[in-house]
Amino acid sequence: MKYFLLITIFLYSIIASSQYTDVINSNRPGQSVSAYAVGKNVIQAEFGIGYEQQDHVLLSSDSNILSTELALRYGLLFEKLELIYEGTYQKEEITYSNSSPDQSITDFSRNRLGLKYLIYDPFKNPERNKPNLMSWKANHKFQWRNLLPAVSLYAGATFNLGDNPYYIGDGTVTPRVMLATQSKISPRVVFISNIAYDRIGSEFPEWSYIVSLTHAFRNPKWSIFLEQQGIKSDRYADALYRTGIAHLFSKNLQADITFGGSFKDTPTRMFGTLGLSYRLDKHQDKIIPIDEQKGGENGQIGKKDMKKKAKESKKEGGAEDVDLGPTKKQFKKLKKAEKKKKKGENGAIDF
Known part of the structure; x- marks a missing residue:
């Protein structure tokens, strides 16, 4: 029972608390973005190293890609606002089975900066949502109110530095907007969804969505996730699937591993990533x-x-202290x- 109470309190601090939490709140593993900010004056870095293999039937090509991912998050001005930078820099070696010459491409496949603001938080009242420390059943039964999500809005821009071979014809700066939601299905299960419209005003604007389900084990330092991402534009369209596991080493350090891929053949994609998240906690309660x-x-x-x-x-x-008669x-x-x-x-x- 004592162990269960510790788990319940720990999960409550991660999932139910709005904004700042006692332990790191990372967007890794996966590509989905949480509705919550890291907290005022918190600086957080999320780093990943990945490998991907692509086979394109129509182009008769095989590609091997090495990539580095970096996300920098900062709690700006107040609890609900977050400044985010997201970048993926990769080197791709393309081999053709026909007479075409081999190619080597090195550039950013993702390079964007934006602000995220929490506009609605269903867990603002901690008394209404605090765990029942006397009842395991009460804490783990499904409640319809848990489907009501926290909601954030994101506004930013994607940047192309020079002639990017991945985004030929796009401007140097193109706007990006996103809606992010987060629901606590149960004390151990969190559902996140993102809907984004990227490269607005360019020749190839892009719609995308991500839905992600995260489940914490009985030992809350371990969690597993499933994620599906859809991408739609005139340049590229795909449906990607990811799964992986994360481990919390300390309240400020998390490691993760991710695997994923797609089922189409233009191209077929298979990839894996090792990640690390660390925060510098300068948060102070107001x-x-x-x-x-x-x-x-x-x-x-x-x-x-x-x-x-x-x-x-x-x-x-x-x-004792006041004589009331x-x-x-x-x-x-x-x-x-x-x-x-x-x-x-x-x-x-x-x-």
Whole structure:
């Protein structure tokens, strides 16, 4: 039971808390983006090294790709706002089975910068969503309200440095927008969805979506995920699938491994990535003056607490620090004792 309570509290701090958490909140593994920010003054780096093999039937080509992935996240100005940089730099060796000469390509396949802002958080009220530490069943049963997601909006831009062979004809800067949602299906299961519109205004604008399901094991330091991504543009369209596992080494360090691929043959893709996430935690809780606090903040005393305290006071004969006078029961006893005393005085014989 004690072990279960520790797991419940740990998961609650990761999943149910809005914005800043005591442990690192990484977007890895996978490519989906959480609805929540890392927290004000938190600097976080998410790094990956990958290998991919592609076979293209129509082009009669085989490609071997080595890539490095980097995401830098910073909690900017306040808890709900995050500045994000995402980049993937890769080297691709292409071999043709026909008479075409082999090629070598090195450039960014992803290079973008943007801001993400949380516009709605269903877990804003911690009292409503805190775990029941006395009931395993209550914490693990399905609740419809858990489907209500946190929602964030993202606005940024994709950058092409020079003549990028992956995005020929695109401008140097093209806008990008995204909607990110996150639902806590159960204490151990989180569902994330992203819908993005990229390279706006270019010759080949791109729609994409990602749906991701993450499950934490009984040992909450381990988790597994399943992810599906769809991409649609006149330049390239595909459906990608990913799965992988992550391990939390400390509250500021996480490692992960991902495998994935596609089923189409133009091209067929198979890939794997090793990743590491680390945060530099400079977060400080904001101190709110008592006269500016809203109801429920910093431990508001509820009506139930007052009733409980009153019952205890009756048993103990009144409050300890403040003299509230006798209770009704005590007052009746005092009155009865006073009447007895008067009666005794009136009927007494004076020798």
